[in-house]
Amino acid sequence: MTGSAQPRSERLQGRRATINDIARLASVSKKTVSRVINQSPFVKEETRARIDAVIQQIGYIPDPQARGLAFRRSFLLGLVYDNPNAQYIVNIQDGALDALRGSGFELVVHPCDRLSEDFVPGVRRFVERQKLHGVIFLPPVSEDQALSRALQEMDCQYVRIASVRMDNTSRMIVSNDREATAEAATYLEALGHRRIGFIAGPPQYRSTHERQIGFMNALEKRGLVIPSELIVEGAYSFESGVACAEALLAQRPRPTAIFACNDEMAAGVYKAAYRLKILIPEELSVIGFDDSPMAARLSPALTTIRLPIREMGRLAASKLIPSNAPEEGDTGGAARIMLHLVVRDSSQPPSSPAG
Amino acid sequence: MTGSAQPRSERLQGRRATINDIARLASVSKKTVSRVINQSPFVKEETRARIDAVIQQIGYIPDPQARGLAFRRSFLLGLVYDNPNAQYIVNIQDGALDALRGSGFELVVHPCDRLSEDFVPGVRRFVERQKLHGVIFLPPVSEDQALSRALQEMDCQYVRIASVRMDNTSRMIVSNDREATAEAATYLEALGHRRIGFIAGPPQYRSTHERQIGFMNALEKRGLVIPSELIVEGAYSFESGVACAEALLAQRPRPTAIFACNDEMAAGVYKAAYRLKILIPEELSVIGFDDSPMAARLSPALTTIRLPIREMGRLAASKLIPSNAPEEGDTGGAARIMLHLVVRDSSQPPSSPAG
DNA sequence: CCATTAAATGACACCGGTTTCTCCCGGCTA
DNA sequence: TAGCCGGGAGAAACCGGTGTCATTTAATGG
Numbered sequence: 001m002t003g004s005a006q007p008r009s010e011r012l013q014g015r016r017a018t019i020n021d022i023a024r025l026a027s028v029s030k031k032t033v034s035r036v037i038n039q040s041p042f043v044k045e046e047t048r049a050r051i052d053a054v055i056q057q058i059g060y061i062p063d064p065q066a067r068g069l070a071f072r073r074s075f076l077l078g079l080v081y082d083n084p085n086a087q088y089i090v091n092i093q094d095g096a097l098d099a100l101r102g103s104g105f106e107l108v109v110h111p112c113d114r115l116s117e118d119f120v121p122g123v124r125r126f127v128e129r130q131k132l133h134g135v136i137f138l139p140p141v142s143e144d145q146a147l148s149r150a151l152q153e154m155d156c157q158y159v160r161i162a163s164v165r166m167d168n169t170s171r172m173i174v175s176n177d178r179e180a181t182a183e184a185a186t187y188l189e190a191l192g193h194r195r196i197g198f199i200a201g202p203p204q205y206r207s208t209h210e211r212q213i214g215f216m217n218a219l220e221k222r223g224l225v226i227p228s229e230l231i232v233e234g235a236y237s238f239e240s241g242v243a244c245a246e247a248l249l250a251q252r253p254r255p256t257a258i259f260a261c262n263d264e265m266a267a268g269v270y271k272a273a274y275r276l277k278i279l280i281p282e283e284l285s286v287i288g289f290d291d292s293p294m295a296a297r298l299s300p301a302l303t304t305i306r307l308p309i310r311e312m313g314r315l316a317a318s319k320l321i322p323s324n325a326p327e328e329g330d331t332g333g334a335a336r337i338m339l340h341l342v343v344r345d346s347s348q349p350p351s352s353p354a355g
Numbered sequence: 356m357t358g359s360a361q362p363r364s365e366r367l368q369g370r371r372a373t374i375n376d377i378a379r380l381a382s383v384s385k386k387t388v389s390r391v392i393n394q395s396p397f398v399k400e401e402t403r404a405r406i407d408a409v410i411q412q413i414g415y416i417p418d419p420q421a422r423g424l425a426f427r428r429s430f431l432l433g434l435v436y437d438n439p440n441a442q443y444i445v446n447i448q449d450g451a452l453d454a455l456r457g458s459g460f461e462l463v464v465h466p467c468d469r470l471s472e473d474f475v476p477g478v479r480r481f482v483e484r485q486k487l488h489g490v491i492f493l494p495p496v497s498e499d500q501a502l503s504r505a506l507q508e509m510d511c512q513y514v515r516i517a518s519v520r521m522d523n524t525s526r527m528i529v530s531n532d533r534e535a536t537a538e539a540a541t542y543l544e545a546l547g548h549r550r551i552g553f554i555a556g557p558p559q560y561r562s563t564h565e566r567q568i569g570f571m572n573a574l575e576k577r578g579l580v581i582p583s584e585l586i587v588e589g590a591y592s593f594e595s596g597v598a599c600a601e602a603l604l605a606q607r608p609r610p611t612a613i614f615a616c617n618d619e620m621a622a623g624v625y626k627a628a629y630r631l632k633i634l635i636p637e638e639l640s641v642i643g644f645d646d647s648p649m650a651a652r653l654s655p656a657l658t659t660i661r662l663p664i665r666e667m668g669r670l671a672a673s674k675l676i677p678s679n680a681p682e683e684g685d686t687g688g689a690a691r692i693m694l695h696l697v698v699r700d701s702s703q704p705p706s707s708p709a710g
Numbered sequence: 711c712c713a714t715t716a717a718a719t720g721a722c723a724c725c726g727g728t729t730t731c732t733c734c735c736g737g738c739t740a
Numbered sequence: 741t742a743g744c745c746g747g748g749a750g751a752a753a754c755c756g757g758t759g760t761c762a763t764t765t766a767a768t769g770g
Contacts, residue, residue, distance in 0.1 A: 016483070018756055029720045034758060042718060061484055065424045066756035069725050074420060076463070083449065087648060090445050094438065097466055106463045106485065108431075111449055128371070129416055130461065238652050267652040274654035293442060294649045297593050297622040299629035373726055384750045389728060397748060421726035424755050 017060040026054045037062055064104070074131045075105050077320055080123055081138040082114045084236070087264070087292050088309045089138070092161070095313025096136060103321050105133060114141055120150050127156050134158060134320030136313070142166075143206050159316040163207040165334055171319050172334040173312050177207055178214030180305045180339035181259070184287050185218035187341055188257050192349045193285060196226055197248035197255035199234045199241060199265050211261050211289065230255060234265045241268020249276055249284075256350035257285035263292040266302055266346075285347040300345035312337055372415040381409045392417055419459070429486045430460050432675055435478055436493040437469045439591070442619070442647050443664045444493070447516070450668025451491060458676050460488060469496055475505050482511050489513060489675030491668070497521075498561050514671040518562040520689055526674050527689040528667050532562055533569030535660045535694035536614070539642050540573035542696055543612050546704045548640060551581055552603035552610035554589045554596060554620050566616050566644065585610060589620045596623020604631055604639075611705035612640035618647040621657055621701075640702040655700035667692055 019037075023030040028051060035043050036051045043051075054060075068074040079096065081089055097107055110126050112119055127135060135158040141147060142160035151158060160166060163177040188196055198215060201208035212231075219226060232247055234240040241260055245268055248255055260266040266288030270280060278284050280300060288295060291306035315335055374392075378385040383406060390398050391406045398406075409415075423429040434451060436444055444464075452462055465481050467474060482490060490513040496502060497515035503525075506513060515521060518532040543551055553570060556563035567586075574581060587602055589595040596615055600623055603610055615621040621643030625635060633639050635655060643650060646661035670690055 020756080030757080031721085031759090032719060035719085038758085044718060047718080061480070063424070063486075063756055064484060065420050065429060065486065066725090067758075069418075069420045069424055069727085069756080070758035072725070076461075087445070090442070093464060094466055097464065106431075106465075106481075108461045108463050109448060109452065110461075111452055125416070126461075129419060131418075131420065264652070267654075270654045271652070271656075294652060297619070297626070297649060298653070299622075299626045301626075374728095375726080385727080386729090386751085387749060390749085393728085399748065402748080418726055421755090422728080424726080424757085425728040427755070 017058045022054050022060050026051045076108050078108050078132045078135040080110045082141050083111050091309040092313035095310035096317035099314045099317035120146050136316045140205050159319050163210045173316050174334050175337045177210040181211045181214035182218035183341045185215045189222050193257040195255045197258040198231045199244040199260040201236045201261040236262050238264045238268045241265030242271045245269040245272035259287045261289050263288040263290040263295050281346050281348045303344045303347040305339050306342045372413045377409050381406045431463050433463050433487045433490040435465045437496050438466050446664040447668035450665035451672035454669045454672035475501050491671045495560050514674050518565045528671050529689050530692045532565040536566045536569035537573035538696045540570045544577050548612040548705050550610045552613040553586045554599040554615040556591045556616040591617050593619050593623045596620030597626045600624040600627035614642045616644050618643040618645040618650045636701050636703045658699045658702040660694050661697045
């Protein structure tokens with residue numbers, strides 16, 4: 001009895017089970033097992049059941065490397081981003097991973113430097129070496145034209161997350177930055193603000209223009225034009241936010257509200273106000289953009305435009321993996337993400353309305 | 356002439372070059388090319404040079420999937436973390452990717468839920484399916500005993516990032532939380548603070564105990580014992596920070612300083628102080644822990660203990676990849692990370708020293 | 711009942727590498 | 741000169757799957 005123990009795992013000592021083991025145990029060829037794994041319709045129900053049973057019993061999991069080798073494609077998705085944005089990446093990531101759960105795909109992260117000489121070749125190497133199943137590009141890489149061209153000839157599907165549609169062919173997750181900033185502008189105007197400072201982003205980002213256009217147009221519609229001295233250009237960084245806010249707050253009459261094109265810069269506004277002993281929101285209303293984790297943690301909590309980052313990541317990933325039920329709102333090409341203003345404690349009517 | 360053009364890329368039309376192409380072009384067997392790729396010493400210098408030349412010229416890159424299949428191991432590193440900590444993960448990640456650059460390894464991220472039934476099996480599946488070359492565990496997963504046991508039998512090297520040494524065998528990146536909080540405590544005491552509130556973390560984290568012990572011991576050494584009503588237990592979350600701070604600030608006499616065991620909760624202290632119209636730092640000094648991106652963006656900028664997260668990620672990854680020059684400070688087993696207090700604007704001597 | 715056809719399955723090569731084993735060759739020893 | 745040794749290189753099998761195509765089986769028609 002002792003020698004012939006271990007009835008089940010014949011010859012499978014410690015080794016991971018392979019497709020051959022399953023084939024042998026189910027008395028079929030490995031090809032048929034392969035058919036079952038890949039859900040081929042040409043397998044008799046009875047055979048499929050038998051094979052499935054063996055797979056279950058053994059706890060067999062096909063090797064993604066071997067599968068990928070044969071498929072000439074991996075089961076990896078790439079997430080490509082440029083360093084500076086660091087803050088929200090984890091959320092995109094978690095959203096994407098949400099969509100990937102149970103799909104057999106994994107997410108490989110790949111930061112890069114868009115200004116480097118090696119930017120496009122680097123991304124290209126990454127995609128080709130790993131034979132990625134798909135790639136998600138975050139802004140600002142998602143807006144890069146050179147990369148866009150390189151991708152055309154690379155036989156790799158990808159999704160871009162950006163604030164404007166790039167072309168009609170590729171898949172995108174587009175946010176309606178214009179309408180969102182319009183909403184913020186309308187809100188401020190309705191509160192009674194007339195002297196409003198605007199801190200824009202750096203010109204190389206598409207979102208910069210979108211946000212500014214939406215904001216200004218909405219104000220103009222309500223008969224308000226912001227003088228150019230109240231529009232300053234930031235760099236989407238905290239430090240630039242401080243500097244821009246100081247410039248704005250040095251003017252007389254002082255603006256009663258400042259809209260910053262992202263939360264980082266809005267935090268900079270807080271800092272400047274703190275230094276100048278200007279109270280938020282009593283003497284200055286502040287609105288940001290992103291609803292980054294920090295927004296709700298500032299005191300007072302920042303009124304901002306919510307970017308449903310996680311949801312966007314989820315959508316992007318789900319566009320890249322084969323799935324039976326297409327995501328709701330998935331029109332095949334671009335998916336529009338609706339942004340909205342989240343009113344918190346950093347905004348209120350001006351104490352002494354101008355005009 | 357027209358027909359026989361394209362002199363170089365014989366038969367290699369659009370296809371990616373393989374080891375066979377290199378072998379053919381260099382007039383050697385594929386095995387010899389493989390030897391060159393893997394830096395085998397048994398290749399004549401002349402042969403190696405010829406092969407290298409062809410590789411360069413063609414721009415050949417070995418396929419990691421095929422290589423992995425033969426090696427029974429992938430060229431992927433896993434980064435396993437539990438969701439809630441989201442904030443600093445990107446930094447660990449970028450640090451790790453720093454170390455991976457050019458190594459041929461890639462990083463696969465894998466969030467998980469430590470409280471789920473499927474936690475250990477899930478991580479196990481991840482590691483085994485992908486045949487990971489190595490894994491990095493972040494706290495609190497890095498402290499999990501069940502996972503630790505499961506890993507023993509899994510033939511996969513891993514590094515744990517944590518605040519205490521777990522055992523002597525496995526590789527770790529350990530931070531000296533005790534000494535760091537001791538430094539903060541000493542600093543506060545030296546400023547003249549006598550009534551100091553302490554917001555601890557949740558008991559299931561090892562770091563919670565470490566930080567508390569270090570803090571309290573240092574104060575005791577200087578003859579100061581914090582009464583139990585000034586020690587409250589938070590959950591490492593913003594909301595818990597608010598609640599704990601409100602509890603502390605409701606006491607009379609009010610504490611003149613509060614140490615929160617992470618920056619999230621410190622931001623909560625800011626919030627509570629803001630609501631109660633208590634000025635930081637004039638009426639209340641606040642110290643946090645982590646030096647998260649938010650710390651410097653709060654107003655006033657938060658005095659906190661800097662966790663060199665990025666550096667820790669870099670170290671962890673470099674411990675997992677084969678490298679000629681071992682990292683400095685790499686003693687093979689655990690690497691100690693030194694933390695230090697970063698004094699910013701949220702701390703100053705109390706306005707009316709107690710005692 | 712056999713021919714015809716579609717469904718179901720299997721044999722074998724292949725994906726792009728590595729490992730194992732064998733062979734060849736030149737130099738050294740006996 | 742035979743015999744041994746070890747560096748250098750190649751042939752063939754293998755890693756664990758999939759593609760192609762042929763073959764078997766079952767279902768249908770005449």
